[in-house]
Amino acid sequence: MTYLLNTLFATLVPMCVTAMVTMAITLIFKTSSTTNFAQGVISAFGAYFVSYFMGEKVGLSIWIAMPIGVIASTLVAVLIDVGIFRRGRYVNAVGKQIITMGLISIIVSVIPMIFGMTQPSINKFVSGNVQFKGALEGLVVTNNALTCVGITVAVLGVIFILLRFSKWGLTVRATASNEYVAGMMGINTHVVTAITWGLAGALGALAATMLASENASISVYFMTNYQVYAFLAGILGGFATFYGPVIAGVAIPLINGLVIWALNMLGLSEYSGWSMVIVYAIALIIIFFKPQGLFGKRIAKKV
Amino acid sequence: MDKLLTNKYGVKGAVQRADAKLTLALRKTVSNPLLHYLIFGVIMCVIGYIAKQNTGVIPYSWESGLARTFAYSIASVGFCLLMGYSGLASLGTGGFIGIGTYAMYYIMGVLDLPFALAVVVAIAIAALVGIIVGFISLRIEGIYLVILTLGLSEILRQIYVAVEDNISISRFRVFIETITTRSVTIYYVMVALIIVMIVTTNLINSPTGRAMLAMKNSTSAAQAMGISLIKYRLLAFVLCTVYAALSGVMYMVTTRSVMASDANGTYALITSLNILAAVIIGGYKSVWGAVFGTFIMYGLQTTLLQQVNFLADNPIIITFFSGILVIVVVMFFPGGVAQLLVELKGLIKKLIKKIREGRYGKDLG
Structure with missing residues (x-):
């Protein structure tokens, strides 16, 4: 029992990171109708800024350095939308994907130009573990993980409330539903897409900072795995809604943790490298039976 | 008469x-395209041979650089068929390349059996995987298929990491002759590439190719004409998978070792994206375009640009400009280099006509 809970608590940070990246990817997918492959490297760009401002040269605390990184990623993302996607409005869907792929090459080469060939790291938000007594003794929950959960719930909660109830949320939903018609109804779709790109960049930087604070040293591609999870989460939850992908994004690391636990329980611990394969296989089976995703709606196709 | x-x-x-x-x-x-392919293959083999003599006429590294580029070209040609002629896009290329490399590793490295068997096994497994994946994933289309194949490629990569992370083969025999590191490997790659190009060209010009093109332009119209969507989509997808596996086989012939867990390596997302970009840059409806685009993405760096000292010291600049090039091509020349050439041809014809008009007066006939 303790072991199961520990396995689940170990997946807290991956859950938060995946949820945030999934939200970012869903926002861009819905307003700009492209899968943003550059999300991972834009996030890493922000994390590099955070680590620079926390490092020996500047030495700020993480709570001041993190907003700087978030602003850097936001600016890059807005610049991408204003400079490239706004002009390439009539590029088809695959073309847009290729553009984001070209952006990977550019950002990946810009980062070493600014920060050099280092692999920096970020200190934890809060150090230490939560103390348990009695029946729960032996549980390991780091304060850092709980802080990450707090940040994620707060940020995503605010975004969902804004999307649902604010005027801005309405414009985003209208643009996501049909950009052209939204424009005719008097919505400034340029501003809407620019804001969603900025928001996606900010979410990415936050996610990257959280991941780096937990364990990873930062490298250019260190968010790529989570980006792939996010794409899978998007298709598993169905891009028709905003909440579907985020729920699936939380579920993927969770199921991964459960699979690792189950493999260990069955005495197959040497096969724990296969856990992600099993998760993907489960996802594929679900997609086979529900091609629109778990929360998707069937779309009638016009001829 | x-x-x-x-x-x-x-x-x-x-x-x-x-x-x-x-x-x-x-x-x-x-004007027969097959002859062009043959001439192209012979020229590349000659370049590879001269480079391997190490006389300094052509740099030694060109042989392996070109061989690797053309190994990737095989996958690009398959992708060109999938995207340009059936309108599907996939990001599974990196994972499917792995089928070829692992078939090579097990057949030749572990079991020490001949090369031809490895090719056959790679093609058979790839076809099987293609059919299974195709049946699952071709129910959805467009941008979703891209993401699904991306996930699939990631599954394959995880399987490779779990099975055997770092694979390499030291020597192997093709029928009788043993290939060592000093052999000219570009011969094998070029033979495979030319066969693939010829098969693809013939397929494109056959009724099957026309059915695929009809399907790409309008699925509903194609269905109304009695074209079975799933049949042709599956065919294109399976061919793309098989080509990618063959490309993996040829990649293994030239490089000899691959590491699966490398996040920026051969089976990773970046390879699939590079192949996609290569096909877009070259022009996604042209076999030549696919080969040329792959050269831009992979070959240019290992051959020509390495000779410039400044760029050899700062390889990051090449990455930077390749990114800009990709974006510029997608935004301003959607048909790629192949279409650019066609437009250029038309422009020159117009220019000649204008010069003639200036000289002899307007053609009234």
């Missing part, structure tokens, strides 16, 4: 006609 004509115009006419026939046959042969 023949005799009659000979009588009417005399012997001279017959000779003229025979001449015309010969010229026609000659022109047909010269």
Whole structure:
């Protein structure tokens, strides 16, 4: 029992990171109708800024350095939308994907130009573990993980409330539903897409900072795995809604943790490298039976 | 009929006609794309041979650089078929390349069996995987298929990491001859590439290719004409998978070792994206375009640009400009280099016409 809970608590940070990246990817997918492959490297760009401002040269605390990184990623993302996607409005869907792929090459080469060939790291938000007594003794929950959960719930909660109830949320939903018609109804779709790109960049930087604070040293591609999870989460939850992908994004690391636990329980611990394969296989089976995703709606196709 | 004509115009006419026939046959042969492919292959083999002699005429590293580029080209040609002729896009290329490399590793590295068997096994497994994946994933289309194949490629990569992370083969025999590191490997790659190019060209010009093109332009219209969507989509997808596996086999022939867990390596997302970009840059409806685009993405760096000292010291700059190039091509030349050439041809024709008009006056006829 303790072991199961520990396995689940170990997946807290991956859950938060995946949820945030999934939200970012869903926002861009819905307003700009492209899968943003550059999300991972834009996030890493922000994390590099955070680590620079926390490092020996500047030495700020993480709570001041993190907003700087978030602003850097936001600016890059807005610049991408204003400079490239706004002009390439009539590029088809695959073309847009290729553009984001070209952006990977550019950002990946810009980062070493600014920060050099280092692999920096970020200190934890809060150090230490939560103390348990009695029946729960032996549980390991780091304060850092709980802080990450707090940040994620707060940020995503605010975004969902804004999307649902604010005027801005309405414009985003209208643009996501049909950009052209939204424009005719008097919505400034340029501003809407620019804001969603900025928001996606900010979410990415936050996610990257959280991941780096937990364990990873930062490298250019260190968010790529989570980006792939996010794409899978998007298709598993169905891009028709905003909440579907985020729920699936939380579920993927969770199921991964459960699979690792189950493999260990069955005495197959040497096969724990296969856990992600099993998760993907489960996802594929679900997609086979529900091609629109778990929360998707069937779309009638016009001829 | 023949005799009659000979009588009417005399012997001279017959000779003229025979001449015309010969010229026609000659022109047909010269404009035959298959001949172009063969000539291209021979030229590349000669370049590889000269480079391997290490006399300094052509840098030594060109042989392996070109061989690797053309190994990737095989996957690009398959992708060109999938995207340009059936309108599907996939990001599974990196994972499917792994099928080829692992078939090579197990057949030749572990079991020490001949090369031909490895090729056959790689193709068979790839076809099987393609059919299974195709049945699952072709129910959805467009941008979703891209993401699904991306996930699939990631599954394959995880499987490779779990099975055997770092694979390498030291030597292997092709039928009788043993290939060592000093052999010219570009021969094998070029043979495979040319076979693939010829098969693809023939397929594109066959009824199957036309059915695929119809499907790409309008799925509903194609269905109304009695074209089975799933059949042709599956065919294109399976071919793409098989080509990618073959590309993996050839990649293994040239590089000899691959590491699966490398996040920026051969099976990773970046390879699939590079192949996609190569096909877009070259022009996604042209076999030549796919090969040329792959050269831009992979070959340019290992051959020409490495000779410039500044760029050899700062390889990051090449990455930077390749990114900009990709974006510029997608935004301003959606048909890629292949379409650019066609437009250029039209422009030159127009220019010649204008010069003629200036010289002789307007053609009134």
